Amino acid sequence: MGFTYLKVANLLAHNLxxxxxxxxxxxxxxxxxxxxxxxxxxTNIRAASYDLYVSYKRDSVLDDWLRPFxxxxxxxxxxxxxxPARIFFDYREIELGENFAxxxxxxxxxxxxxxxxVTPSYWASSxxxxxxxTFERRERTGASSHSLILPLLSSPTSLPARASNxxxxxxxxxxxxxxxxxxFDFVKFTDSLASEIVKALDAIPDFDNADVVSPxxxxxxxxxxx
Numbered sequence: 001m002g003f004t005y006l007k008v009a010n011l012l013a014h015n016l017x018x019x020x021x022x023x024x025x026x027x028x029x030x031x032x033x034x035x036x037x038x039x040x041x042x043t044n045i046r047a048a049s050y051d052l053y054v055s056y057k058r059d060s061v062l063d064d065w066l067r068p069f070x071x072x073x074x075x076x077x078x079x080x081x082x083x084p085a086r087i088f089f090d091y092r093e094i095e096l097g098e099n100f101a102x103x104x105x106x107x108x109x110x111x112x113x114x115x116x117x118v119t120p121s122y123w124a125s126s127x128x129x130x131x132x133x134t135f136e137r138r139e140r141t142g143a144s145s146h147s148l149i150l151p152l153l154s155s156p157t158s159l160p161a162r163a164s165n166x167x168x169x170x171x172x173x174x175x176x177x178x179x180x181x182x183x184f185d186f187v188k189f190t191d192s193l194a195s196e197i198v199k200a201l202d203a204i205p206d207f208d209n210a211d212v213v214s215p216x217x218x219x220x221x222x223x224x225x226x
Contacts, residue, residue: 050088051077051201053111055131057121062154065175066117069190076194081201108134109209113200114149118158118168126215133213146200150193169193 056066070089077085088107104127114135122128135148151159153168154175174186 050086050107050111051081052085052087052113052115052197053107053131054087054089054115054117055122055128056117057119057125057128059119059121062117062119062175069174072186072190073194076190077197080194080198105212105214108212112148112204113197115197116149116151117154117171118151119154120158122158123160126218129218130213130215133218134211137213138210146203148200148204150197150200152193 054066054070056062070087074085074087077087088111090104108131114131116122116128116132132149139148147166149166151163151166151168152171153159155172156168156170159166159168169189171189174189
């Protein structure tokens with residue numbers, strides 16, 4: 001029912017002015033989006049292509065909020081692009097027994113945007129820094145007219161000096177009370193973020209693979225202490 005509730009909340013948040021977009025009037029029917037589906041069924045992850053790569057530092061409090069939030073965001077993006085969104089979230093995508101590094105590198109090479117959930121511990125992780133640096137380098141090649149990194153900030157000051165010119169999205173009020181229910185502020189925030197993601201996706205040209213930075217190539221102090 002969450003998918004239906006999001007549609008209703010989306011309509012109310014826009015005073016019923018976005019019915020055509022929400023109900024995809026004039027758009028060919030698509031396969032319903034299941035929160036637990038893999039983006040490409042029966043396809044090896046190395047052949048997959050993702051709209052969004054979720055970068056975060058695991059934390060029990062954050063994990064409890066992040067999983068339902070990503071389901072709502074997945075639905076909001078899917079409504080706008082007329083197909084199921086392809087989001088790489090390692091908790092859901094990596095198969096048991098598979099090589100974590102290999103699958104992560106493959107997903108990074110084929111992901112268009114980075115959604116970075118920035119907490120204080122984020123900058124202490126060489127994996128997170130490698131994911132961030134992968135998309136920073138891609139931006140420097142002129143791969144898109146939009147930023148390829150969308151930071152969600154656990155506090156308004158979560159970004160270090162070298163990234164202070166980026167537009168960050170404050171999620172502190174949602175994390176403080178673990179808000180994932182369909183209230184007006186949450187729907188408005190998810191709606192706005194989904195729209196920004198779709199705009200950025202539209203500006204990114206197709207590509208086969210992109211260079212990936214490994215954790216061994218970065219120094220934790222480069223960002224966390226800059």
